[in-house]
Amino acid sequence: MIAGGGFAGLHAAESLAHLPVDVTLVDRRNHHTFQPLLYQVALAVLSPADIAQPIRSILRHQENTQVLMDEVVAIETGARRIRLASGAELAYDYLVLATGATHSYFGHAEWAPLAPGLKTIEDAVEIRRRILLAFELAERQMQEHGWHPPLNFVVIGGGPTGVELAGAIIDIAQLYMRHDFRHIDPAKARVVLLEGSPRVLAAYPEDLSAKAEAALVKLGVEVHTRTQVTAIGPGWVEAAGERIDATVTLWAAGVAASPLGKLLGAPLDRRGCVIVDDRLNPPGMPEVFVLGDLAHLEQEGHQIPGVAQPAMQMGDHIAKMIAADLNGKPRPAFRYFDKGDMATIGRMAAVAKVEWPFKAHWSGFLAWVTWLTVHIFFLIGLRNRLSVFAAWIWTYFTFTRGARLITGDQRLPGWQEQIDLGPSKSQPELTSRSL
């Protein structure tokens, strides 16, 4: 019984393909999302379907495995049973929890609609909508009044997601929309990156943090480190005692573990992650494994980061441990093998901390090419690989983006408050006479 179809859950399911076990994978979505490329959906380079695949398609030929679109709502570890949102109860011999993490607004749930985060396909489409809509509204405003409020994009959080979003927004504003508008100059948009700690990419070595910051500044991003956000409102962000106008605010600051950890009744860290030992078990629960972002595991005094690589490795490790059980041998300990880490900065730069097959710190064009290669390689599905590869080639050479769609609502929080748009649609419809 596996809960969660992200990197950890999917690798766990796939690793069990050839063991004499029955596998059930439960996820509340029908698709696996390749989260490292989500920001490219948010910036209209890729389509949602390019980075997502139906979980049951991925596992269609794995005969010992079934997939259910459902959600675990209760766990009874004593009786080894779970209950799903649909009401179904499932018994298990082993339970693998890999439901990942979600945004954390540090107790400010009211910030969520004002500053969306980037974890799901829906999030990415919503961020795309807001970014593209900001330019449309400014053009409309300029046409009418000859003036528009400055276009400010504020990204809160200077980790990999924040850095990638900020670099990509300045790219789309400066390079990809320059011929599209008649009244506004998209290149004048400001992109502000706010980070509470002393440096961006705090989990990277200091030299790479400095290079990333320099690359962002060179692109035109205003980077403010040691800057805590204290309030967010419609159209503004308050940080370090100052109020910054924000046409669009994005949240890349905090993650919290999925609430499933709590249902387990095992010790959690302060983010809600389940503390596990090197067999990925919570204390005293040898038949329960917790993987990926939901797990808190320390190795040589450092917590293993909540990124794709350790999640995949933990997933793969499940089969080794269960095979050991079936053969009556002791379970092997899990050891995270860090191959390195990477983040892109705009159109042609990246930073990479390479740990394997050799150790190096790369930045600039070489790191960027490495990033492209690794991400294409790890994408699931030949179709998605071809499609992403084609989209990247196209975007790179034509300076156009293939997925610039605004769908859904046509409002931005704060935009109505900042400027008087005159009679809105909610007022009675004009008659010819009143014009």
Add this chain to the structure above:
Amino acid sequence: MIAGGGFAGLHAAESLAHLPVDVTLVDRRNHHTFQPLLYQVALAVLSPADIAQPIRSILRHQENTQVLMDEVVAIETGARRIRLASGAELAYDYLVLATGATHSYFGHAEWAPLAPGLKTIEDAVEIRRRILLAFELAERQMQEHGWHPPLNFVVIGGGPTGVELAGAIIDIAQLYMRHDFRHIDPAKARVVLLEGSPRVLAAYPEDLSAKAEAALVKLGVEVHTRTQVTAIGPGWVEAAGERIDATVTLWAAGVAASPLGKLLGAPLDRRGCVIVDDRLNPPGMPEVFVLGDLAHLEQEGHQIPGVAQPAMQMGDHIAKMIAADLNGKPRPAFRYFDKGDMATIGRMAAVAKVEWPFKAHWSGFLAWVTWLTVHIFFLIGLRNRLSVFAAWIWTYFTFTRGARLITGDQRLPGWQEQIDLGPSKSQPELTSRSL
């Protein structure tokens, strides 16, 4: 001043590129949608971005043209001004109205959430969600109770959209999902097509209607002609005095003109289309042109149909008439040149009424290949052409679909009512003890 960025509005704007005029195109969406392929988005063959393009991108190099994302809410023909939803007022010398049509539920607005229609990208994503979700819910139900309510897809309306949807649904159920489920047999899904008139594709010649119906029946679609729908509820449709279970109901029956026709104060037909003469003017309004689905124009006693071809031709004709005005010559009359009409039926069949370059009635594989070729050719943008072409090749040979994403809500109208799913998420969360 052009309102609407569909086939008619876009062709009108493009036709005016080389005349000494200033063009403003207003559309409430940022993108042009290639409607003939919308059903392929609904059936997860294509991604939304494959068939949509930002209007301002399409027109980016046309220097006399600006694009506004806004909506016309009032027209003052006397003073030659329009007002937009944002409050802006624009003066015009010529007004081109091409805002198309929307669904008509024949006075039953309450049917809309139960039976979505297919006119926009949002509609297509919603229909995709419902169709894919139906299979997921059945699998979940089967796993829990060993039983699931029969999967019935009811398509209301046997015009081209209804025929294409019905054929594509039976295809996805029978061919594209057969290895994906462990408990249900997707191929057992029923697809019911209800048409009020005596035959499907009523606008086509009788022999092609008969061939289309035969092709649908051969695929397994249950076709009921002369069958009026009298009521729609959550999970059912009432037609010809009988209640049919409907896991998913789709609406392809009625269209009504955009409400913009009413604002004009010109004579309308019963669907709300503006009655125009062969210069595309409403009576007494030589500076107002009405095009596409919004126009009611008769030629040799027949109303010109609301499809892509006449819309494009009307758009192209605008420039000829305005050029004539600028040169002080009489405006040429518009004449619809019908090259034919086509509809696909499932994976490898279609019907085509060819009028040009020769007259013929085709059906089967030849018509299908023609359909593919014509649709790729008319798609806007090289990237979309390549992308759709690649998606079709992939889908055809691998029997997989690239865009099988369920996004948004995870409920279906009627599904909760039909079966007792037990405690739902709205009830208090279970504690371990209560299990």
